[in-house]
Amino acid sequence: MSTQVPKEDERTESVEHEAEDSAEQPEASHGDRRRADRDAKRQSVSGAPAEPEQDAFRLKVFRYDPEVEGKMEPRFDDFSVPREKGMTVLDALIYARDTYDTTLTFRHSCRQAVCGSDALFINGRQRLGCQTQISDLDKPVRVEPLPHQDVVKDLVVDMEHFYDQMHAVEPFFQPDEESPGDLEEYRQSPENREEIKMSTRCIWCGACMSSCNIAAGDNQYLGPAAINKAYRFAMDEREGENMKEHRLNVMDQEHGVWRCQTQFSCTNVCPKDIPLTEHIQELKREAVKQNLKFW
Amino acid sequence: MHEHDVLVIGGGGAGLRAAIAAHEEGADVAIVTKLHPVRSHTGAAEGGINAALREGDDWELHAYDTMKGSDYLGDAPAIETLAQDSPEETVQLENWGMPFSREDDGTVSQRPFGGLSFARTTYAGAETGHHMLHTMYEQVVKRGIQVYDEWYVSDLAVTDHDDPSDRECHGVIAYDIKTGQIEGFKARNGVILATGGLGQVYDHTTNAVANTGDGPAMAYRAGVPLEDMEFVQFHPTTLPSTGVLISEGVRGEGGILYNSEGERFMFEYGYANNDGELASRDVVSRAELTEVNNGRGVEDEYVYLDMRHLGEERITDRLENILHLARDFEGVDGLEEPMPVKPGQHYEMGGIETDENGLTCIDGLYAAGECACVSVHGSNRLGGNALPELIVFGARAGRHAAGSDLGEAEITTGRTGEIEEEDGLDTPVEPGAVSASTEEDDAVADGGNAGGDDDAVADGGAAVVEPDETVRRAVERERTRIEHLLEKDTGVQHASLRADLQESMTENVNVFRNEEGLKQALEDIQEVREAYQDVYVSDPSRTFNTDLIHTIETRNLIDLAEAITLGALARDEFRGAHWRQEHQERKDDEWLKHTMLSWNEGTPELWYKPTILEGEDKTYEPKERSY
Numbered sequence: 001m002s003t004q005v006p007k008e009d010e011r012t013e014s015v016e017h018e019a020e021d022s023a024e025q026p027e028a029s030h031g032d033r034r035r036a037d038r039d040a041k042r043q044s045v046s047g048a049p050a051e052p053e054q055d056a057f058r059l060k061v062f063r064y065d066p067e068v069e070g071k072m073e074p075r076f077d078d079f080s081v082p083r084e085k086g087m088t089v090l091d092a093l094i095y096a097r098d099t100y101d102t103t104l105t106f107r108h109s110c111r112q113a114v115c116g117s118d119a120l121f122i123n124g125r126q127r128l129g130c131q132t133q134i135s136d137l138d139k140p141v142r143v144e145p146l147p148h149q150d151v152v153k154d155l156v157v158d159m160e161h162f163y164d165q166m167h168a169v170e171p172f173f174q175p176d177e178e179s180p181g182d183l184e185e186y187r188q189s190p191e192n193r194e195e196i197k198m199s200t201r202c203i204w205c206g207a208c209m210s211s212c213n214i215a216a217g218d219n220q221y222l223g224p225a226a227i228n229k230a231y232r233f234a235m236d237e238r239e240g241e242n243m244k245e246h247r248l249n250v251m252d253q254e255h256g257v258w259r260c261q262t263q264f265s266c267t268n269v270c271p272k273d274i275p276l277t278e279h280i281q282e283l284k285r286e287a288v289k290q291n292l293k294f295w
Numbered sequence: 296m297h298e299h300d301v302l303v304i305g306g307g308g309a310g311l312r313a314a315i316a317a318h319e320e321g322a323d324v325a326i327v328t329k330l331h332p333v334r335s336h337t338g339a340a341e342g343g344i345n346a347a348l349r350e351g352d353d354w355e356l357h358a359y360d361t362m363k364g365s366d367y368l369g370d371a372p373a374i375e376t377l378a379q380d381s382p383e384e385t386v387q388l389e390n391w392g393m394p395f396s397r398e399d400d401g402t403v404s405q406r407p408f409g410g411l412s413f414a415r416t417t418y419a420g421a422e423t424g425h426h427m428l429h430t431m432y433e434q435v436v437k438r439g440i441q442v443y444d445e446w447y448v449s450d451l452a453v454t455d456h457d458d459p460s461d462r463e464c465h466g467v468i469a470y471d472i473k474t475g476q477i478e479g480f481k482a483r484n485g486v487i488l489a490t491g492g493l494g495q496v497y498d499h500t501t502n503a504v505a506n507t508g509d510g511p512a513m514a515y516r517a518g519v520p521l522e523d524m525e526f527v528q529f530h531p532t533t534l535p536s537t538g539v540l541i542s543e544g545v546r547g548e549g550g551i552l553y554n555s556e557g558e559r560f561m562f563e564y565g566y567a568n569n570d571g572e573l574a575s576r577d578v579v580s581r582a583e584l585t586e587v588n589n590g591r592g593v594e595d596e597y598v599y600l601d602m603r604h605l606g607e608e609r610i611t612d613r614l615e616n617i618l619h620l621a622r623d624f625e626g627v628d629g630l631e632e633p634m635p636v637k638p639g640q641h642y643e644m645g646g647i648e649t650d651e652n653g654l655t656c657i658d659g660l661y662a663a664g665e666c667a668c669v670s671v672h673g674s675n676r677l678g679g680n681a682l683p684e685l686i687v688f689g690a691r692a693g694r695h696a697a698g699s700d701l702g703e704a705e706i707t708t709g710r711t712g713e714i715e716e717e718d719g720l721d722t723p724v725e726p727g728a729v730s731a732s733t734e735e736d737d738a739v740a741d742g743g744n745a746g747g748d749d750d751a752v753a754d755g756g757a758a759v760v761e762p763d764e765t766v767r768r769a770v771e772r773e774r775t776r777i778e779h780l781l782e783k784d785t786g787v788q789h790a791s792l793r794a795d796l797q798e799s800m801t802e803n804v805n806v807f808r809n810e811e812g813l814k815q816a817l818e819d820i821q822e823v824r825e826a827y828q829d830v831y832v833s834d835p836s837r838t839f840n841t842d843l844i845h846t847i848e849t850r851n852l853i854d855l856a857e858a859i860t861l862g863a864l865a866r867d868e869f870r871g872a873h874w875r876q877e878h879q880e881r882k883d884d885e886w887l888k889h890t891m892l893s894w895n896e897g898t899p900e901l902w903y904k905p906t907i908l909e910g911e912d913k914t915y916e917p918k919e920r921s922y
Binding site: 131163179190238 | 794
């Protein structure tokens with residue numbers, strides 16, 4: 001199935017989960033907060049009245065499971081999450097999962113914007129859950145899986161196509177010259193290292209690909225992340241001119257750099273601030289220069 | 296059943312390096328990992344790779360620094376192997392295209408790090424691990440090495456000989472997270488565990504959510520001893536609200552630590568009169584907490600790390616990633632204000648006992664990287680020594696498993712040779728598996744390898760030794776366990792159990808430890824273990840059931856928390872990262888030995904083996920460790 005679902009007020013039923021515990025001191029640490037939450041929950045289970053909820057916000061989360069009754073039809077669930085200083089969308093999802101519904105499913109691992117697992121569609125834009133502060137978002141906060149990718153379950157999308165495109169650009173170092181050997185490095189100037197620096201920051205989160213209209217319409221388009229990977233090697237002076245020519249040939253094709261219409265959506269959503277569109281444009285210029293050379 | 300020559304479990308730095316090495320030896324190798332490789336936590340490593348590459352440096356200095364940093368609990372053959380092999384392995388990464396930071400002459404840059412006598416930490420900005428991980432994954436793609444990503448390995452297929460040293464590992468059992476399928480993977484030559492850290496034992500950690508110590512827990516229950524588990528590194532500079540790491544590179548470049556009074560406490564209060572902020576990590580972490588405990592912490596919780604004086608240009612050039620982390624995860628602009636930092640769990644020095652070829656006492660079972668204990672780091676790891684460990688010992692394990700002759704190992708494994716049994720440890724509760732008298736259901740939930748759950752006994756004592764049959768039996772055992780967890784629809788859920796465990800460990804088995812707290816932790820752990828007998832998974836789905844995965848992981852965390860705490864209680868001295876309130880000195884007469892813990896079919900046993908201080912050409916004499 002696809003993530004292209006209508007707005008929840010048109011079609012999806014909504015299940016609500018309210019916080020049964022009280023709000024804490026606004027600046028309590030995570031550990032204190034969680035302990036207090038759990039104590040409060042235990043109390044409410046034992047019959048003590050739950051205190052009224054204060055200063056919570058609503059988290060609307062896309063739900064879907066291909067095999068569980070009641071979830072096969074996509075819907076949004078509402079969770080009431082207490083505000084906490086510094087809380088990210090990932091923190092809020094974890095809170096909702098561990099407090100209300102352990103079946104809520106999303107990928108996450110490092111919590112610090114380097115593993116690239118939790119690219120999500122948050123309030124209508126591709127962002128990393130762990131890198132997005134709740135305080136920066138309009139409420140309710142609406143979390144959906146990445147658009148233009150098949151949904152596996154809840155917020156988890158199938159990344160295979162993204163990986164296939166990444167693998168399609170010969171994403172590995174191929175120097176013209178044999179390794180210098182005997183504990184010798186290939187030399188690279190600090191300037192050239194600086195030139196490729198931004199391109200090497202890619203964490204394979206897929207936000208760019210998901211934001212790209214062209215990629216949505218052309219399944220063979222390599223997409224911004226894969227082209228950026230090619231850029232990373234093509235511009236690395238250690239590989240040499242022959243390999244650069246080869247790499248430009250790979251890019252200089254129908255589903256390569258020329259598909260890009262410079263809409264900048266990929267650049268706008270990249271969580272690592274990689275100037276993707278600029279890199280694609282530069283490869284176009286390099287490809288043109290190379291073609292002119294052979295005239 | 297899938298079948299390969301070599302199976303590598305885990306797709307981080309050690310796993311990728313092992314797979315490449317095995318592939319280069321001609322083996323049919325596959326990586327099985329619960330994440331996609333590029334999601335692995337090696338990618339979060341910031342500082343760099345220690346390697347003696349330059350004029351004026353040599354491997355012997357690196358080895359000496361490492362031995363001193365280990366507080367004389369590292370084994371010399373392992374340490375010397377690390378220091379000798381690191382230059383070649385580091386340059387190999389460069390030759391594979393890794394974008395290191397560069398000097399004007401085009402060579403790779405190195406910087407000073409804590410506890411080093413030479414600026415030998417080779418780096419790529421403050422994101423060295425990210426570049427290392429991606430560079431090696433690129434090589435895996437280039438070689439066409441098969442990767443089973445999002446397959447969770449839940450158990451090992453090991454023969455059931457009585458003596459663990461007679462056992463053989465023939466493969467693993469894995470659960471396809473996407474489809475819920477359970478499959479046996481047979482390894483013709485060897486299984487290499489490279490599962491990384493176990494930081495989820497604690498609630499304030501730099502580790503990823505996925506770092507649940509699956510490898511050590513599985514190996515332990517299969518009969519491999521865990522070594523020196525009490526030595527847990529608490530990194531001195533983590534962000535207070537999330538545990539996100541602020542690299543030691545900040546101090547390496549000249550960052551300064553201040554208390555709430557604005558005092559540069561590392562010098563003012565004499566914690567490290569020579570090296571100050573660049574003393575070893577254990578020293579700095581204790582200093583910070585001592586400041587907080589003496590009322591000189593900020594908000595009674597943290598201290599400040601200030602790098603503003605380095606200037607925007609230098610910060611942007613060498614530490615740019617730190618600016619992003621401080622901004623995104625603490626809301627602080629590192630160019631304008633000091634960053635709040637406090638100690639957080641960072642690294643487990645102990646792990647699966649291996650020799651310098653990565654081999655455990657079980658034939659065909661290897662381990663490399665943070666999940667293993669060779670032992671390079673002893674009681675305290677130096678900054679910049681984790682990444683070289685991944686590539687040096689990952690490569691060795693890969694080669695050895697593929698059949699390459701690396702020569703006889705000097706480090707012995709298993710309960711042989713000059714060992715000493717612990718017989719007098721006073722524990723408040725009986726550690727290990729909940730007694731076999733509980734209901735049958737519970738033993739299933741507990742994950743198979745508990746005492747009393749012995750297939751061989753049920754079959755009238757016939758030990759299973761044949762490879763295919765060993766794998767098939769293990770698959771059946773795991774199917775039963777997983778079906779049980781999915782079908783049970785009442786009980787307790789893992790999240791609250793995991794939280795109880797983390798809370799107690801953070802409270803009682805932290806930087807400062809005492810007997811009372813450690814005993815409390817053992818009681819808490821046992822309580823969690825008993826509650827886990829009634830655990831269930833509320834998500835009935837076969838599709839991407841993270842509830843199930845987290846539930847299985849939680850069982851692993853329980854065993855590892857207990858191992859850490861037992862070691863900490865037994866070791867009544869202060870060495871490296873292990874500080875005991877009642878025992879404020881290092882006791883070399885008694886404790887120049889490794890703490891070993893054997894699962895022993897559910898009734899854990901502690902024993903000891905001597906530290907090896909004899910190196911190739913010299914013996915390392917324990918000295919007072921001051922910085």
